[in-house]
Amino acid sequence: MKLLKVGRWEPSSKLCCSCGEFNADLILAMRTWTCPSCGSGFH
Numbered sequence: 001m002k003l004l005k006v007g008r009w010e011p012s013s014k015l016c017c018s019c020g021e022f023n024a025d026l027i028l029a030m031r032t033w034t035c036p037s038c039g040s041g042f043h
Contacts, residue, residue, distance in 0.1 A: 016040055 021037035
C-alpha cells in the first residue's frame with residue numbers, strides 16, 4: 001500500500017488514480033468522469 005500526503009487545497013480529485021492524468025476540465029458538479037488518457041471510469 002502506498003500513502004501520499006497532499007496539501008489541503010491540492011486538486012487531487014482531478015487526478016486519475018490509474019495513470020495520473022490531470023483532468024483540468026473537471027468541475028465540482030461532475031460526480032463521475034472517464035479519464036481522457038486511459039479510459040478509466042470514476043464514480
